[in-house]
Amino acid sequence: MGMVAASASAVGGEEGGIARRLWIKFRDESVFALYTPFVVCLASGVLDPQSFVHCISQDVYFLQAFAHAYELAEEYADDDDDKIAIRKLRKRVLKKLNNHDETVREWGFELPSDSISDNATVKYTDFLLATASGKVEGEKFRVKIATPFEKTKLAAYTLAAIGPCLRLYAFISKEILALEDPDQSNHIYKKWVDSLSSQNFEEAALQIDDLLDRLTVSLTGEELNIIEKLYQQAMKLEVKFFSDQPILQQTIVPFSQPHDPAESNLSIFCDFDMTCTAIDSSDLLAEIAIRTAPKTDMNECETQLPQMSSADLRTTWGVLSSQYTEEYEQCVESIMAIEKVEEFNYEGLCRALEQLSSFEKRANSRLIQSGVLKGLNVEEIKRAGEHLILQDGCKGFFQEIVKRENLNADIHVLSYCWCGDLIRSAFASRDLNVQNVHSNELAYDEFITTGEIIKKVESPMEKLQAFNDITKARSKIGEHFTVYIGGSVGDLLCLLKADVGIVIGSSSSLRRVGEQFGVSFVPLFSGLVKKQRELIEDCSSNWKGPSGILYTVSSWAEIHAFILGS
Template identity: 80%
Template sequence: MGGVVDGGMARRFWIKFRNESVFAIYSPFVICLASGVLDSDSFLYFVSQDVHFLKAFAQAYELAEEYADDDEDKIAIRELRKGVLKKLKVHDTLVREWGFELPKESTLDNAAVNYTDFLLATASGKVEGEKFPGKIATPFEKTKLAAYTLGAIAPCMRLYAFISKEIQALLDPDDSDHIYKKYIDSLSSQKFEAAALQIEDLLDKLSISLTGEELEVIEKLYHQAMKLEVDFFSAQPNVQQTIAPFSRAHDPREHNLTIFSDFDMTFTAIDSSALLAEIAIMTAPKADLNGCETHLARMSSVDLRTTWSILSSQYTEEYEQCIESILPSETAEGFNYEGLCKALEQLSHFEKAANSRVIQSGVLKGLNLEDIKRAGEHLILQEGCRGFFQEIVKDEHWKTDVHVLSYCWCGDLIRSAFLSDLNVLNVHSNELDYKESITTGEIIKKVESPMEKLQAFNDVLKGCSNDGKHLTIYIGGSVGDLLCLLKADVGIVIGSSSSLRRLGDQFGISFVPLFSGLVKKQRELKEGGGSSNWKGLSGILYTVSSWAEIHAFILGS
């Protein structure tokens, strides 16, 4: 396999490993930098490392230019190297233009050494899975090594450009008080972006003639470089109190941390009700050759599929109608929690009626518990979800309670999804009724509505010890999660539920991207004299696009 797909290989790699960049964005250093409250010594230590990076880039480009077989490629790499050498010459001048004076001497950061050593080893032909001869002679070998070298540089440039743009989006163009604005402006300039694009385009061009195995080597180099760069940002010394990672910003001797999460479409990539229906359909008896149904107690697979289709369509249609009916005609001027509670009581009636229809239909009758558990074990979860919970339960800093609150009809399905490697979850959901491991079709109703989710949330906290203050985080993405999201000290919305947004907007809820919310809170932390001020019922919910953001915020890298 040779060549590059549309969009370019470097672009594909960035998209594939972009979640890892989140751990750099959410590092204490970047959050403090973005908020403008970063200690100046920490900043100067960070920018002093640029010299070491630039020297390594210059050496790597020099080798890559030598390797490149095509004259145009040689010229392009030479221009990139000239740009690096120019930056080296004016580095101290630039720092002074930003308003700072570098110390005369700077020590080399261990995390910086790890990246620069990796880069120069790659440029010298020391690449895992490759055996270059003592003297690299053939044009193909040279081109390949030039591509490998650029593969180890590209993510560094893209990560810096990405971070600076994320910060730039939060800055007021007229704000002259942000002491790092000139530095951020320099990294988010068109010139810097053009250099990042030039490296990516050149990497794509050099890779055109490579085989599938060689492209896999570049991908591994790109990924390794990305990880080392993220480690560099995460390792930056920071002397001040920070808002994140959340689990490090609070003393476990003074606080207990309880994490709550929804299950369907928060943990999972599919809805559990549809999965249970599919198990019923797949294990149901077939109609006989004459079109007559078997005389077993269960419906045939054909009838089950038809019945489920009707139930599903009816639920979707009536749910939308219910949401429309509970939306107030006018947007609340401020956060209206009481009005939201009254509206969601109407939704509760709808959810309970829908569950009653499912029981009466018989679609959940005759399922084998082992089939349900097997489906749970193979359930596809959202990327990064399992890894986060594996880390949070073994985190030595905190003894964290984790609770799943779900409308799911079957707690066994949830428990089996985590049984193999995470058996410490407390599951609060409905349960299927069994007779000798076969479902009767009844649902043991425990959590059917937003009000019952909130009751389960409150019951957990009542059962906790009274030693110290409790901090609560709720993660969810549906309308049924709204009351818990708002009651928690930190409510995190994952996903893109339009119903949740519409309802929230009408009742005065503010939806704030988590990163920008942390930057604001970091600023408030300094202004408020060291109080992080997380508390429930503020009317503010924080939005994320991935579990990587949640992981980076709560645990760090």
């Protein structure tokens, strides 16, 4: 999603109203709430009841703030239908407030008589009431409300500060229900989860969304930007609320936290193409060669470095790409012809992927012979790396690792990429000091490529060898934990060898080949809930691979939330 449109006409459209578009835009924020120790423990059914009671005791302060904010919003709204809708929302909140103690008892718990609002609750309720009272300000903006006409905007601003709260609770409850674990069906927090995923709760959330859409129709582009900032700030404060909930037990998340930095170390391994990046580096390097090549064949000119014309390069690259795709698919089908196994068979997978190793090496040899990568300037390659688009959330994840001084972690990039300079430039330009890049390199004559590749990491077997060499060295200096993040068939061996293998992306061939050899693919949140239950019930949770289980994610936000927390 891009920025909220700068005109009222952009509020509607195929994507829905502004409320839905803002939820989609900031949905990654909600992932950080889902992966908090509180929510993971709650979803597993083993959350300490004292922690749960503390959390729901804060509902009173939220409901009181909602009721007062709705009262002010109704006063400011200038449309009778909007006033009626806001009044109905306020009545719903007052009813929940009056019945809160009884509802909690129906859930099987009793609220303490001396509960007080915690710091995270105060920060959100203060923000909400300040917004509803006309003190609209955030980290990077401040709005003065001086005239009665300007006050009409406050109803919209108030709804923008309330909407994320209900949406976040509904999201969390639905994610928990979607686990569909038979052991989860009767855990002690199910009534609470059911109440948040009920039709009544969903109706309230939809009413707020509908109101926000209507109240923003006449707003200017600048005012819509304020709506967006308020919505994001409210979401951050709600995530902070969940992350700050006191936990009285050992937890499985964040993954980096349980390990004593003085006695253990963590290695993060990551593929590059289509894992960190939004495009394949091979296409990018070929495009640089085509773009910088002369329009006509340089053999016709006086030069010491014969080079194909851009048209010839494009044709040659097209042939190479088509041949690579065709042979890759044939290789995968050949692997799939092997008899499928029921139990995880790592050795069998290793033997099968030797076919892929041979194929990758043949493809690189053809590339060298073609001369496609001859004549590239190293500075041009580095500039391309600086502008390379990374996947959403990838940059923030690595930046957080680099800046955390108390985290004893190192980062290794393992890639088939032909040019390590491209990878290093992509990270260095984003203030990421990722020195451990394990990939192939282009050969240079001074600053110009010769067309040769210095072959270091061409295949799944060579990736695995690099992984094993690094982990062996790191294990000599203390307890060592490994996470591998990848998304292609070539990553399978490393993914399975790591303590935690995380699959990002939607490679059908990776899943097909993995399942052929008994690999299980488990959504990360679901896997963490199961691990948390094992940790509490069995007093242990063994991450050490290979277990034959890989964890799937749909975004880098999930990886960040799991490993580092919010």
